[in-house]
Amino acid sequence: MCGINGIVSVNALNFDAINEMNNKIIHRGPDDDGVFVDANDDFSVTMGMRRLSIIDLSNGKQPMYSEDKNVIIVFNGEIYNYKILKANLEADSINFKTNSDTEVILRMYLAYGTESFSQIDGMYAFSIYDKRTNKIYIARDFFGEKPLYYTQLNGSIIWSSELKSIKSQLNRLPQISRKGLELYFALTYIPAPYTIYDGILKLEPNNFIEYCISEKEISIHRIHKQDSSKVNYNGTFDNAKKETELLIQESVQSRSISDVPIGTFLSGGVDSSIISHCLAKDVEQKINTFSIGFEKKSFDETDKSRVVAKLINSNHHEFIVNEKSVFSNIDDILENFDEPFADASALPTFLVSQKTSQHVKVALTGDGGDEVFGGYNKYHINGINKTYTKFIPEGGHTLFKKIGASLLKTKDDNRGIKFKIKKTLDAIDYNNKFYWNIISLGFNEREMVQLFVNSPSNIFEYYNKHLNLKKTDTLRDLRLIDKHISLEGDMLVKVDRTSMLSSLECRAPFLNKKIWDFSNTLPDNFLIHKGAKKYILKEAFKDVFPKNFLESSKQGFGVPVGDWLRASLKDELIGYIDKEYVLKQDLFNYDYIARVVKNHVLGIEDSTFKVWTYYCFQKWYRKNY
Incomplete structure (x- = not known):
């Protein structure tokens, strides 16, 4: 387990840039580090890693090279079937110098190219530089257990296990991504391929980047293609x-x-x-x-x-x-x-x-x-939405929501039956948006219109197209989302x-x-x-x-942040709804967000998820901008 970094640039590079990136993620791998730098008249390639030693503690040092030094790899993660893959390669008379899973990936690539990636069972992000083809390959595991960020600018590509390393190489902080912002306030997090920054992306799981250095072009390919x-x-x-x-x-x-x-x-x-x-x-x-x-x-x-x-x-x-x-x-x-x-x-x-x-x-x-x-309640509730919308007309539902708004209002961070019924009623939808509503733990579509100065776009359009979801009817659809x-x-x-x-x-x-x-x-x-x-x-x-x-029922791994926002965190939170501060950001409608926060703090209406989402954003914003 470790963290990886890399830069391909038309400018000359030295060890300082990659060492700075490595130092930003030292917590990911305090046991060891390694760097590779290669430069010619046209471009420079540098890759680095920080290592947390888990397997083959003495011989797994990275970067790792092929015998002729033409193929180099840095790797973050664990390959769980590496012993099986290694045995298969040894049966084909391929020799190994270490017992590390990193060398297995390298030798698999040397033997089978990028087709070998689909044979790997593990959690990983790795990059391979192949001097023979002047290409970089950057891969991420099937579920996305290990992170991988990348950006292209001014003829360069930069990638890393964490955003902080990429940011260290930028002359200025990018603008906030509108799509990233909207996804965050809907979901309370930002899924791939988006980040909070314009121009910086996450590599989606089960994909690898092929970067042609001479053409400065990226192409992205799926690793496992079978459905x-x-x-x-x-x-x-x-x-x-x-x-x-x-x-x-x-x-x-x-x-x-x-x-x-x-x-x-x-x-x-x-x-x-x-x-x-x-x-x-x-x-x-x-x-x-x-x-x-x-x-x-x-x-x-x-x-x-x-x-x-x-x-x-x-x-x-x-x-x-x-x-x-x-x-x-x-x-x-x-x-x-x-x-x-x-x-x-x-x-x-x-x-x-x-x-x-x-x-x-x-x-x-x-x-x-x-x-x-x-295992989620929301899978079962999706069926309730189908039955409900079949028998209850939309006008009747609107009336139920109005009645429920006062009856189901809660004043503290108690995620009991009232909270769950209100969440379900708010998510009910007659246009195939129920599941998107139910996973929106922050602000729903109607609330987002009130929250932002600029009305949000179709927030989940990319995922509907990417996952080829005309409807979200089946349990498979929901689990895929x-x-x-x-x-x-x-x-x-x-x-x-x-x-x-x-x-x-x-x-x-x-x-x-x-x-x-x-x-x-x-x-x-x-x-x-x-x-x-x-x-x-x-x-x-x-x-x-x-x-x-x-x-037996399971509470979940929650913490009473709603209570803390009314007590220990209250003063800091109130500072984030200072009118001058909010208007200067030009992101949020002041009257709406101030009302939501004040009603929560005063115990008039609990809005734990909304207020915590806003609090975390502002804490990040103040640190970065």
């Missing part, structure tokens, strides 16, 4: 259940390969409990498990994690989050995202990563279980940045292409059965846990 959703499973439910258990156990096994200590995040929910069980089953010694609790009892679920820890006989570590521990780190946490990011669960995720890194260097997580096996948007843009960003800030590597066994492809072949009622979410996953492992344990 697994067009295949249907023909076996019985019992057979599918057994295959589910086997696939997950195998994935945990492959993702636990490490030359350093490993543990798991254990929240007590379905996904992390299953992953912790599988790891404990796979190894002989006791495993380390880590969980985090909260002083506010409605947010605390440490009792569930203790049940699992006792069951699997782990060395369990439990940490309690309080306001003081959050506030002492909040600036560093939010700043490290490099662009506005308002998933408040990033705060406890950093704290559990920080504590975990004091004991192990690698942690398995339950991330991706909901997307892969259909989540894979490309909320998983890539929110969940994986949160875990990568917060864990890397603590120099901890996190791995997600559910994010295995083989498991994703398998779940896409299953009928919907294997995933959600009579309202029971993640049905096949729970059935596959229910005998391992106490009766009904996997059926």
Whole structure:
């Protein structure tokens, strides 16, 4: 695990530029660094990396070169099937100098070119410079577990694992991207390919860039081209259940390969409990498990994690989050995202990563279980929207919303039944926008018109076209949206940045292409059965846990930021609605945003998600502009 950087420029480059980029991401790889610089009369190429040593601690130094020095690679991530790939290459009389997965990628490319990328099972971002063709290849993994940013300007291309490295090489800060801004205030994060900056993009998952140096041209290609959703499973439910258990156990096994200590995040929910069980089953010694609790009892679920820890006989570590521990780190946490990011669960995720890194260097997580096996309430609610709009005329719905606006109003950060009903009513749509509304955790389409000085565009148009979604009818459609948007843009960003800030590597066994492809072949009622979410996953492992344990409700990894915005963060928040300050930005309608913030602070109407989204944006803006 590490971070990578690179520049191709028509100007002469030296070690200073790449070293500066490396130094910006030293937290991603404190164990080692490396740089490569090559220049001629026409162009310069420089690549660098920071390394967190996990596999082949003594021999995995990067950049890594082919024997003739004509092909060079820098790599961030882990390749879980590298031993299998290496054995296949050795069978073809290809020799290796190290036991590192980096060399496997290099030798695969030398043998098979870019076609080799589709054989890799892992989380990664890597760049390869091939002097023979004067081309750069930059690749990102299937789910987008590892980040990759890039920009083209003045005949150059710059790429990096984090925005901060790219920004260090710019003469001036780019303008705010209108599309990035709109996506952020709708979703509370910015999914690929957009960023908050004009001209800087994220490489989308399952893609690689081919950059022709002589022509200064980028082309982007998919790595895995086959669509697994067009295949249907023909076996019985019992057979599918057994295959589910086997696939997950195998994935945990492959993702636990490490030359350093490993543990798991254990929240007590379905996904992390299953992953912790599988790891404990796979190894002989006791495993380390880590969980985090909260002083506010409605947010605390440490009792569930203790049940699992006792069951699997782990060395369990439990940490309690309080306001003081959050506030002492909040600036560093939010700043490290490099662009506005308002998933408040990033705060406890950093704290559990920080504590975990004091004991192990690698942690398995339950991330991706909901997307892969259909675990979100919103999947079930999508069916409610279909039924509701079939029988309730649009005029009747408008009346219900007016009545509900006062009856369902809440005054504090309590995400109970009133909050959920209001969220659903607000999302109901008669024009196939329901799912886009339900995933918009910040401001909905109507509210965005009131929020911005300039009316927003069709916010999700790119994704509808890119994913070829004429309608969002099926469970596969919804899970595909989540894979490309909320998983890539929110969940994986949160875990990568917060864990890397603590120099901890996190791995997600559910994010295995083989498991994703398998779940896409299953009928919907294997995933959600009579309202029971993640049905096949729970059935596959229910005998391992106490009766009904996997059926118990899960709060989620939330924190009471709504309360904090009324108390400890209030003064700073109020400063962000100073009239002169807001009008000078020329982004927001002052009267609207001031009313939303004041009503929240005064306890008139809780708007935790909206106000936290605004707060995080302004905190980022003040730091950067």
